[in-house]
Every structure is written in structure tokens, then in C-alpha cells.
Amino acid sequence: MASALAGMLTELLAAHHALWQREAELAAGVPVVAQSAETGHLALRLQSVLQGGAAAVGCQAAGLYLLDDATSSLKLRASWGMPRQKLSEPARPLQGALADLEGMLGHAVVLDDLDLKTRWNPPENFPAAVCVPVCTPTMILGTLWMFSSQSRSFSDRETNLIEIIAGRLAADLEREMLLREGSEGAKLKRELSVVERMQRNQLPAIAPLIDGWDLAGWTAQAGPIGGDFFDWFALPDGLLAVALADVMEQSLPAAFVANSVKAAARAHGQYHRHAAALLGAVNTTLWTGSSGDQFAEMFYGLVETSGGRIRYSVAGRPSVLRISDQGWEPLSKSATRLGESPETAYFEDSCLLAPGESLAVFSDGFRDARDASGRRLGESGLGEPLFQHRAAPAGKLRQIAREVLQRHQAPEGIDDRSILIIKRNG
Numbered sequence: 001m002a003s004a005l006a007g008m009l010t011e012l013l014a015a016h017h018a019l020w021q022r023e024a025e026l027a028a029g030v031p032v033v034a035q036s037a038e039t040g041h042l043a044l045r046l047q048s049v050l051q052g053g054a055a056a057v058g059c060q061a062a063g064l065y066l067l068d069d070a071t072s073s074l075k076l077r078a079s080w081g082m083p084r085q086k087l088s089e090p091a092r093p094l095q096g097a098l099a100d101l102e103g104m105l106g107h108a109v110v111l112d113d114l115d116l117k118t119r120w121n122p123p124e125n126f127p128a129a130v131c132v133p134v135c136t137p138t139m140i141l142g143t144l145w146m147f148s149s150q151s152r153s154f155s156d157r158e159t160n161l162i163e164i165i166a167g168r169l170a171a172d173l174e175r176e177m178l179l180r181e182g183s184e185g186a187k188l189k190r191e192l193s194v195v196e197r198m199q200r201n202q203l204p205a206i207a208p209l210i211d212g213w214d215l216a217g218w219t220a221q222a223g224p225i226g227g228d229f230f231d232w233f234a235l236p237d238g239l240l241a242v243a244l245a246d247v248m249e250q251s252l253p254a255a256f257v258a259n260s261v262k263a264a265a266r267a268h269g270q271y272h273r274h275a276a277a278l279l280g281a282v283n284t285t286l287w288t289g290s291s292g293d294q295f296a297e298m299f300y301g302l303v304e305t306s307g308g309r310i311r312y313s314v315a316g317r318p319s320v321l322r323i324s325d326q327g328w329e330p331l332s333k334s335a336t337r338l339g340e341s342p343e344t345a346y347f348e349d350s351c352l353l354a355p356g357e358s359l360a361v362f363s364d365g366f367r368d369a370r371d372a373s374g375r376r377l378g379e380s381g382l383g384e385p386l387f388q389h390r391a392a393p394a395g396k397l398r399q400i401a402r403e404v405l406q407r408h409q410a411p412e413g414i415d416d417r418s419i420l421i422i423k424r425n426g
Contacts, residue, residue, distance in 0.1 A: 042176050046078035046169065053165035054080060057130075057158040059146040064134065064169060065092070065100065065123065066142035074100055074123075074142055078169075081147070082124070097121055100143045103131040108159045112151060127151040130159060134166045136174050144169060192252070196224045199255055202262070207394070208234050210305050212355075212425050215242070216394035218402060219418040227254025227296070228363055228416035229262055233269065240303040241269050242310075244318060244420045246363035248295040248337065254416070257294045261286060261338065265300065275300050275313035276348040279338070283315065283346070286339040295339040299361045301422070308424050310359060311350045319367045321383050322351055323358040323390050323397075328383035331359075356426035358397060360386055365417030366401070369408040377408040394421040 050062040061081030065074040073091035094100065099109045099120040109131040111120055122129050126147035134141045144166040154162075199221075207215040217230035227247025235241055245261050247254045261282060268281040278300050286294055297316025304310070314320070315338045320331040331351060336344040353359060362382065369377045385404050386397055401419050 042172070043078060045172055047080050049165060049168055049172065050078060050080040053162065053168075054146055056165075057146060057154070057161055058148065058152075059130075060149040061124070061126065061147040063123065063145045063147070064142065065145065066134070066173075067094070067140065076123070077142075092123055097123075099131045103133045103143045104135070104140050106133060108132045108163060110154050110159065112153050128154075130154050130162050132159070132163045132166045134170050134173075136170050141170055141173060192224050195252070195255060199225055199229075199259075202259075203229060204232055208232060208240060210234075210240060213240070213303070213305055214394040214423040214425055215421065216398040216423075217244075217418070217420045218398050219416075221254075221416045222365075222414050223251050225251060225255040226416040227258040228365065228418040229258050230418050230420045231262060231265065232420075233266060235269065235273075235302075237273075238305045239273070240305055241265075242301045242303060242361075242420060242422055243299065244361045244363065244418055245296050245298040246316070246318065246365065246416060246418065248297070250416075257286075257290075257296060260289060260294075261296050261298065265298075269300075273302070274348060275302055275311050276346040279313045279315050279346040280344070283338045283344055284342055287342045290339060292339075295337045297337055297363065299420075301359075301361075303422065308353045308355075309350055310353060310422065311348055313346045313348045315344075315346060317364070319360075319362050319364075319379050319382075321360040321379060321386070322353070323360060323383070323386050324354065325356065325390065328387045330379050330383070332379065353422075353424040355424055356391070358386070358390065358394070358421060358423040360397070360401070360419065360421055362401070362419040363417055365415035366405060366419055368415065369405055369417070371408045375408070377404070381408065394423040397421045397423070 046064060050064065054062040062079065063076050063082060064078040066077045067074060068091060073093050074097060075091035076086055076089065079086055099111065099122055102109050109120065111122060112128045123145060124147055126149060128148040128151050130146045132144050134144050144162065146162055203219055215232055219228045219230055221228060227249050229245055231243045233241050243265055245258065247257045247261065249257055264282045264285040265278065268278050272278040272281060279298065286296065297318050299312060299314050299318040299320060301310050301312035314333055315335050317332060317334040322329040322331055335346055366382065367378060382401055382404055385400055389397060389400050398419060398421050405417065
């Protein structure tokens with residue numbers, strides 16, 4: 001029974017300890033929210049803390065000295081009991097400021113002797129002073145000085161109280177930094193949301209109404225925004241332009257480059273009637289408009305809607321599969337990516353789609369997707385299921401491709417991914 005009681009007591013103490021830790025964690029999770037009626041500007045709040053702290057320990061002046069970004073000097077940022085023009089004085093070099101250096105090591109420095117003060121190099125000429133560090137749990141911000149107009153000593157209680165005041169100052173400074181970061185983060189989040197909506201709305205949602213043809217596409221970015229897209233637009237003489245691109249970047253830079261590539265393809269596509277020439281023009285536009293660090297893979301095709309032939313050209317290595325009654329056939333080829341060299345020459349290939357056949361084009365985000373066991377999807381992983389459902393319309397084939405991808409989408413390493421289905425109806 002004693003052993004059982006001891007075990008229960010141990011569990012109870014462990015539960016109390018866990019509760020103690022959990023409550024502190026919950027306290028840290030309270031959001032920092034800017035109040036509509038703050039008590040005043042940060043300068044006024046810091047001065048009030050300095051005034052109250054100095055009065056509590058019987059000092060006549062106080063100063064808050066903070067490190068610069070290079071941690072090489074200390075600048076007076078807030079004060080009480082000192083002339084206002086002190087704030088305009090240049091920063092003190094940290095080298096030689098022995099009291100400040102000792103304080104930032106975590107030791108309170110009490111100066112009550114003139115000779116000792118001279119050796120410690122205090123920032124102001126007072127008969128007595130105390131220097132304590134101002135820091136957060138992860139960062140040293142600077143030092144807090146309390147000055148007395150008469151020679152005196154400081155008790156341990158007064159020194160501890162000054163350290164508590166320094167902690168209050170550090171908390172106020174950290175809160176102000178968090179509020180600024182939170183405000184900037186919220187603004188950036190709103191802007192990213194707008195870019196995400198614009199990027200999503202720019203994808204074609206309705207297939208062109210061309211007899212005998214059915215198109216469907218899908219793009220998903222690794223994050224809110226990315227560098228993959230698919231596109232199609234009608235041209236004179238019964239031609240239909242189709243495109244799929246994958247920018248070699250992530251997030252906002254990728255979206256910026258993708259928009260440039262898409263705009264260039266649409267602009268040059270109005271007068272180029274050869275796929276290879278179109279990629280050459282887009283490549284030149286991307287090269288001349290960047291600093292040599294923007295690259296993209298792209299498939300661009302011209303569908304001759306009357307005869308079923310597709311003339312296409314590729315940059316990089318997007319996957320291209322032809323789906324017919326005889327099976328699936330890889331048409332993928334490799335070429336220099338867009339943006340790598342202004343002298344790149346692209347080549348044009350063609351394939352003839354019979355009624356009922358399809359062309360599936362997808363980015364490496366599809367091809368290189370891996371399941372939880374690390375198995376790569378590859379072209380065969382998508383070609384087989386598309387062949388099994390080859391009679392389905394383009395929208396259904398797109399859905400099948402997405403379902404296959406979901407089974408090969410480990411949480412780590414997800415990339416931007418796009419697919420384009422071009423089907424000639426039977």
C-alpha cells in the first residue's frame with residue numbers, strides 16, 4: 001500500500017509540474033494586440049518607467065542605453081532627470097565601457113566611489129550609479145543606468161528592483177517590436193492574398209468552344225502563390241495556342257517571373273506561327289528582362305484544329321504523353337530552359353491526334369512527386385491510369401491525374417504542379 005501511495009503521489013506531483021509548465025506556455029500564447037487607446041507613445045511609456053523606477057530606489061536620473069545593429073556602440077534612447085539634448089549626443093563606443101560590458105554579462109555593477117567610477121567609465125558624471133543589463137531571454141538589448149546625485153550605496157533589494165525595472169523596459173521594447181512585425185506581417189499576408197487571387201483568376205477557366213476539341217487544365221502551387229501555370233488562346237486560321245510553364249523559383253519571385261513568361265507568350269503568340277520561334281522570342285524577353293537568374297521550363301503548342309496536328313516545342317523538360325487506343329507514348333524531350341542563354345535555338349516537333357486521342361502535358365511537380373515510401377510517380381505512373389480512362393472527357397482525365405497525384409504527394413518536398421489535357425473528340 002505504501003508503494004501504491006508513493007506512486008500516486010509521484011503521479012500527482014508530475015501532474016502539478018506539467019500543469020505549471022502548460023499554464024506558462026498558454027500565457028506565452030496570448031496574442032500581442034495593439035489597443036485602440038494606448039497609454040501614449042513608446043517614448044512616454046519608457047520615460048514613465050524610468051521615472052517610477054528611479055523614484056523607487058531613491059535616484060535622481062535614469063538612462064536607457066541600447067546597442068546598435070553592429071553591437072559596437074551604445075546610444076541613449078530614453079532618459080529621465082537628464083537634459084533632453086543628451087538624446088542627440090553620439091553613441092558611446094562599447095569598447096572601453098567596462099561597466100556596460102560587465103552589466104551585459106549579467107552582473108549588476110554598483111558604483112559608489114569616484115575612483116572606481118573613473119575606471120569603469122560610466123556614461124554620466126554622478127556620485128553614485130547602478131548599471132544592469134536590459135535583455136530578453138534570447139537577446140541583449142543594452143543597459144539601464146540609475147544615477148544618484150549624492151554618494152551612497154545600494155542594497156541588494158534596490159539592485160534587484162532595478163533589474164526588475166530593466167525587465168519591464170525589455171518587455172515594452174519587445175512588445176513594440178512584435179507589434180510592428182505583426183502589423184507588417186498582416187499587411188504582407190493581405191498583399192499575398194490579393195496576388196494569389198489574381199494569379200488564380202488569370203488561369204483559363206472555360207475551354208475554347210471549338211468543335212471536335214476538349215481542353216482541361218489544373219495548377220496547384222506549393223504555397224499560396226508560385227510559378228506554374230497553363231494557358232490557351234485562339235489564333236486566326238483555325239489555330240489554338242496551348243502552353244504550360246514551370247518557373248524555377250518559389251513563392252513571390254516565381255509568381256513574378258511566371259507572369260512575365262505568360263505575358264510574353266501571349267504577346268509573341270499573336271504573330272509567331274511556329275512554336276520554336278515563339279519559345280525563342282520568350283527566351284529573349286526573359287533573358288533581357290532579368291539579371292540572368294530567372295529560368296523556366298515551358299511547353300508551347302499550336303493545335304491545327306481542322307486536321308488534328310499539334311506542332312509544339314519545349315524548353316527544359318516538361319512531360320508530354322500521347323494517349324491512344326494502343327497505349328500511352330512518351331513524347332518528352334529535353335532542351336535548354338528559358339532564360340539560360342540568349343542564343344538558344346529551340347526545335348519544333350509535331351504529333352497527329354486521331355479522334356479519341358489525347359495529349360497530356362505536365363510539369364516536374366507531377367512527374368517527381370513521391371509517395372510516403374519515396375516511390376516516384378514518373379511518367380508511367382500517370383500514363384497508365386490515363387490510358388485506362390482514355391475514353392473519358394478532358395475534365396475527367398484531369399481529375400484522374402489529380403487523384404493519382406494525391407496518392408504520390410508526401411508532405412515534404414511538395415513542388416508547384418500543373419497539368420494540361422488536350423483531347424480530340426471522337
